Each structure stands twice: as C-alpha cells, then as structure tokens.
Amino acid sequence: MSVKPLSVLNKAISSRVIVELRAGREFRGVLDGFDMHMNLVLKDSEEMIDGEIVSRADTTIVRGDNVIYISP
Amino acid sequence: MSVKPLSVLNKAISSRVIVELRAGREFRGVLDGFDMHMNLVLKDSEEMIDGEIVSRADTTIVRGDNVIYISP
Amino acid sequence: MSVKPLSVLNKAISSRVIVELRAGREFRGVLDGFDMHMNLVLKDSEEMIDGEIVSRADTTIVRGDNVIYISP
Amino acid sequence: MSVKPLSVLNKAISSRVIVELRAGREFRGVLDGFDMHMNLVLKDSEEMIDGEIVSRADTTIVRGDNVIYISP
Amino acid sequence: MSVKPLSVLNKAISSRVIVELRAGREFRGVLDGFDMHMNLVLKDSEEMIDGEIVSRADTTIVRGDNVIYISP
Amino acid sequence: MSVKPLSVLNKAISSRVIVELRAGREFRGVLDGFDMHMNLVLKDSEEMIDGEIVSRADTTIVRGDNVIYISP
Amino acid sequence: MSVKPLSVLNKAISSRVIVELRAGREFRGVLDGFDMHMNLVLKDSEEMIDGEIVSRADTTIVRGDNVIYISP
Numbered sequence: 001m002s003v004k005p006l007s008v009l010n011k012a013i014s015s016r017v018i019v020e021l022r023a024g025r026e027f028r029g030v031l032d033g034f035d036m037h038m039n040l041v042l043k044d045s046e047e048m049i050d051g052e053i054v055s056r057a058d059t060t061i062v063r064g065d066n067v068i069y070i071s072p
Numbered sequence: 073m074s075v076k077p078l079s080v081l082n083k084a085i086s087s088r089v090i091v092e093l094r095a096g097r098e099f100r101g102v103l104d105g106f107d108m109h110m111n112l113v114l115k116d117s118e119e120m121i122d123g124e125i126v127s128r129a130d131t132t133i134v135r136g137d138n139v140i141y142i143s144p
Numbered sequence: 145m146s147v148k149p150l151s152v153l154n155k156a157i158s159s160r161v162i163v164e165l166r167a168g169r170e171f172r173g174v175l176d177g178f179d180m181h182m183n184l185v186l187k188d189s190e191e192m193i194d195g196e197i198v199s200r201a202d203t204t205i206v207r208g209d210n211v212i213y214i215s216p
Numbered sequence: 217m218s219v220k221p222l223s224v225l226n227k228a229i230s231s232r233v234i235v236e237l238r239a240g241r242e243f244r245g246v247l248d249g250f251d252m253h254m255n256l257v258l259k260d261s262e263e264m265i266d267g268e269i270v271s272r273a274d275t276t277i278v279r280g281d282n283v284i285y286i287s288p
Numbered sequence: 289m290s291v292k293p294l295s296v297l298n299k300a301i302s303s304r305v306i307v308e309l310r311a312g313r314e315f316r317g318v319l320d321g322f323d324m325h326m327n328l329v330l331k332d333s334e335e336m337i338d339g340e341i342v343s344r345a346d347t348t349i350v351r352g353d354n355v356i357y358i359s360p
Numbered sequence: 361m362s363v364k365p366l367s368v369l370n371k372a373i374s375s376r377v378i379v380e381l382r383a384g385r386e387f388r389g390v391l392d393g394f395d396m397h398m399n400l401v402l403k404d405s406e407e408m409i410d411g412e413i414v415s416r417a418d419t420t421i422v423r424g425d426n427v428i429y430i431s432p
Numbered sequence: 433m434s435v436k437p438l439s440v441l442n443k444a445i446s447s448r449v450i451v452e453l454r455a456g457r458e459f460r461g462v463l464d465g466f467d468m469h470m471n472l473v474l475k476d477s478e479e480m481i482d483g484e485i486v487s488r489a490d491t492t493i494v495r496g497d498n499v500i501y502i503s504p
Contacts, residue, residue, distance in 0.1 A: 002442065002445045002464070002465045003465035003473055004473075005465060005466065006467070006471075008465065008473050008493055010074065013074045018489075021140065022455075023094075025140070032074070032080075033075035033076055033077060033079075034077065035076055035078070038471075038495055039078075039110075040077065041076075041077050041080050047141075057090075058144075059143065059144050060142070061077045061081055061141060061142045061143075061144075063110055063136070063139045063140060063142075064495070065497070066140050066141075067495045068453065068494070069479075069493060069498075070493045071489040071491065071493075072491050072493075095166075097212070099213075104146070104147055104152075105146045105149060105151075105152065106146065107148055107150070111149035111182075113148075113149050119213075129215040131216050132214070132215050133149045133213060133214045133215075133216075134212070134213045135182055135208070135211045135212060135213065137209070138212050138213075154218065157218045165284065169284070171285075176219055177218045177220055177223075178218070178221065179221055183222075185219055185220075185221050201234075203224060203287065203288050204287050205221045205224055205285060205287075206284070206285045207254055207285065209281070210284050226290065237356065248290070249290045249291035249292055249293060249295075250290065251292055251293050251294070255294075255326075273306075273359040275296060275360050276357050276358070276359050277297055277357060277360075278356070278357045279326055279358075281353070282356050282357075298362065301362045309428065311382075313428070315429075320362070320363055321363035321364055321365060321367075321368065322365065327366075329365050329368050335429075343431075345431040346432075347368060347431065347432050348429050348430070348431050349365045349368055349429060349430045349432075350429045351398055351424070351428060351429065351430075353425070354428050354429075370434065392434070392440075393435035393439075393440065394434065394437065395436055395438070399470075401436075407501075417450075419440060419503065419504050420501050420502070420503050421437045421441055421501060421502045421503075422500070422501045423500060425497070426500050426501075
C-alpha cells in the first residue's frame with residue numbers, strides 16, 4: 001500500500017528533520033508545519049552550508065521550491 | 073499540531089526579519105506585508121550581498137520566487 | 145495590519161523606482177504600470193548592468209519573472 | 217493612473233521594438249503580434265548576441281519566457 | 289492589426305523552419321505540427337550544436353520550454 | 361494539416377526512441393508510455409552521458425521537464 | 433497499448449528503485465509512496481553524490497521537481 005509524501009511529512013511534525021536545499025544548503029531543526037507547496041516551518045534550526053553551521057534561528061520559514069529532500 | 077508557513081509569516085508582521093534570497097543576497101528589515109506567493113513588503117531594510125550591506129531603502133517589494141527562507 | 149505587495153506597488157505609480165533584476169541588471173525609472181505577474185511599465189528609465197548605465201529608453205516593459213525586488 | 221504592460225505592448229504593434237532576451241541575446245524588429253505569455257511575433261528583425269548581428273529574418277516567433285524586457 | 293504567435297506558427301506548417309533552443313542547440317526542418325505549449329513536431333530535421341550538424345532525423349518532437357525562437 | 365506532438369508520441373509507442381535530456385544525458389530505448397507532461401516510460405533502455413553508455417535498465421520513468429526532444 | 437508513467441511507479445511500490453536527481457545526486461531505496469508531482473517517499477535509502485554514498489536514512493521525502501528519472 002502506497003503512502004503520500006505529505007502524510008509522511010505530517011507524521012514528522014514536532015520531530016527533528018534534515019532539510020536539504022539546492023546550492024549546498026541544509027537545515028536541521030524541528031518541523032513545526034508545512035503546506036502543500038512543501039513550504040516548511042522549522043523551530044530551533046541550524047543552517048549549514050557545505051557542512052558547516054552558518055546560522056541558528058528560533059523560527060525559519062523555508063520556501064518549498066528550494067527543497068531537494070526532507071529526512072525525518 | 074501543525075502550523076501553516078503563511079500563518080507564521082503573518083505573526084511576523086511589524087517585526088524584524090531576515091530574508092535570504094538566491095545568489096547570496098539577503099534583506100534585513102521590518103516585515104510590512106506579504107501575499108500567497110511570498111512576495112514581501114519590507115520597511116527600513118538593508119540589502120546585503122555576501123554579507124556586506126550594499127543598499128538601504130524605506131520600502132522594498134521582494135518577488136517571492138527569489139526567497140530561500142525567512143527568519144522572523 | 146498587513147499590506148499587500150501589489151498595493152504598495154500601486155501607490156508607487158508615477159514615482160521613481162529602482163527595479164533589481166537577475167544577472168546584475170537594474171532599471172531606474174518612473175513606474176507607469178504593472179500587472180499581477182509583476183510585469184512592469186517604466187518611463188524615462190535607465191538600464192544598468194553591474195552599476196553602469198548601458199541604455200536609456202522612453203518606455204520599457206519588464207517581464208515580471210526577472211524581478212528580484214522593486215524599491216519605490 | 218496605471219497602465220497595463222500588455223496594453224503598452226498593444227500600442228507598439230507595427231512599430232520597431234528592442235527585445236532583450238536572456239543569455240545576451242537581443243532582437244530588433246517590428247512588433248507584429250503577441251499573446252498573454254509575451255510570446256512575440258517580430259517582422260524584419262535582426263538577432264544580436266553580445267551586441268553583434270548574427271542573423272536576420274522576415275518573421276520570428278519569440279517564446280515569451282526568454283524575454284527580459286521590451287522597449288518600443 | 290495584431291497577429292497571434294500561434295497563428296503565425298500555424299501558417300508555417302509544412303514549410304521549413306529554424307528552431308533555436310537553449311544551450312546553443314538548433315533544429316532546421318519542416319514544421320509538421322505544434323501545440324499550445326510550443327511543443328513542436330519537425331520532419332527531416334537537422335540538429336545543430338554551436339553551428340555544426342550533430343544529427344539528422346525523420347521525426348523529432350521538441351519540448352516547447354526549450355524554445356527561444358522559431359523562424360519560418 | 362497539422363499533427364499534435366502527443367499524437368506523434370502515441371504512434372511511437374512500442375518502437376525505439378532517442379530521448380535527449382538536459383545536461384548531456386540521453387536515453388535510447390523502447391517507448392512504453394507517456395503522459396501529457398511528457399513524462400515517459402522506457403523499456404530496455406540505455407542511458408548515455410556525453411555519448412557514453414553509463415547504465416542499462418529494464419524500465420525507466422523519465423520526468424518530462426528534463427526532455428529537450430524525442431526522436432522516434 | 434500505452435502505459436502511464438504514474439501507473440508504472442505505482443507497481444514499483446515496495447520494491448527497490450534508483451532515483452536520479454539533478455546535480456549528480458542519486459537515491460537508492462525502497463519506494464514507499466509518491467504523488468502526482470512525483471514527490472517520492474523512500475525507505476532505507478542511500479544518498480549518493482557523484483557515485484559515492486554520502487548518507488543513509490530510514491525515510492526520505494524527495495521533492496519531485498528534482499527528479500530526472502526513476503528506475504524500478
């Protein structure tokens with residue numbers, strides 16, 4: 001039986017996720033919300049570029065069209 | 073319970089935000105408005121390229137499809 | 145209270161604006177009109193590439209999907 | 217009072233226009249028609265790349281999503 | 289009076305056209321059909337890259353979003 | 361009389377096709393199906409990059425927006 | 433008789449697939465689900481960049497617009 005990507009995302013709410021973006025950017029934080037475009041809300045996240053932490057933020061809204069993959 | 077990205081953006085109205093755009097561009101300013109495409113209105117903002125301030129403006133309308141993330 | 149990006153653009157009609165486009169291109173001119181895609185009509189504008197004026201025109205129609213930001 | 221970009225384009229029918237495309241390409245010719253995607257029909261046009269004429273054609277249909285700006 | 293780009297394309301059916309694509313690719317052949325996305329059917333076409341013929345084909349279906357311009 | 365690109369594709373079902381993708385990638389195989397986005401199903405296909413075979417597969421689903429052209 | 437790409441994908445549920453993404457990235461894992469945008473859910477997957485394993489994950493949600501092809 002097949003699962004829907006957005007359902008899997010929904011189950012990841014409140015847990016830590018890795019979000020890989022284009023151009024070597026990555027976020028690690030707690031998934032607080034999302035919408036059907038895969039726009040994401042992350043809490044307590046770290047932004048990494050090429051593997052190094054470049055910033056930390058309480059709340060970050062990521063625009064979905066930059067996302068390559070999300071790992072809960 | 074899940075939150076919607078645009079609701080989080082709505083709560084950030086009138087507060088300072090960091091807006092990361094593609095190609096190393098960033099805005100820091102007060103979020104004055106937005107629409108469903110994540111087009112943004114910023115007040116009293118600084119534009120930074122690769123970490124250096126390159127301009128200041130009273131009002132800036134950012135086209136949403138350049139946005140990577142927004143941090144309230 | 146939140147403002148809409150296109151309303152802010154509407155108030156900028158007949159005043160001078162800076163229009164930053166992708167690939168280092170910029171227009172400075174009087175905003176004469178726009179539509180919901182952020183296609184723009186500029187009057188008496190200068191086109192700049194990497195900070196140097198490369199052309200002047202009475203009327204220019206800019207296709208919206210090249211726009212990074214507009215500063216009234 | 218605001219004008220619409222496509223109305224300005226409509227007034228430019230039968231007159232010479234400069235069409236700037238991505239990747240350093242430009243067309244100069246008579247605007248013979250267009251549609252809502254800014255697909256264009258040009259007559260008696262010259263194609264220029266990086267400022268040099270590389271071809272001439274009686275009729276050219278330009279796909280709108282390559283357009284940066286049009287100057288009547 | 290304005291003409292529509294797709295009408296001009298329709299008149300070019302059965303005649304030879306030059307189709308310029310992104311990334312230095314070009315097709316020269318007989319236009320056999322198209323749809324509203326500017327997907328094209330070419331007959332007896334030559335594919336050229338940077339001005340050199342790299343292949344010939346009886347039938348080629350070109351996906352419209354690669355098209356820069358078409359010259360009948 | 362004009363033919364539709366997807367009709368031509370439909371006639372190519374069960375025959376061998378060349379599928380040119382962006383970034384120097386090519387597939388050669390038997391067209392087993394497609395949809396209106398030009399997503400393709402290929403059977404017994406070879407994947408080539410810059411003219412060299414890099415993989416073989418019984419079944420491959422190609423996402424349409426990578427397609428430059430298809431030659432039956 | 434023609435098959436639909438998403439039907440082929442549906443038959444691949446619960447079996448191992450290779451997912452080739454843009455920019456030299458590849459996933460190998462068990463297909464657990466998908467939607468009409470080709471967003472994918474992979475289980476027990478390996479992420480490879482230029483042929484080397486760079487990460488492993490129990491669950492990965494891949495955004496469809498990065499997909500070049502999927503091989504069941």
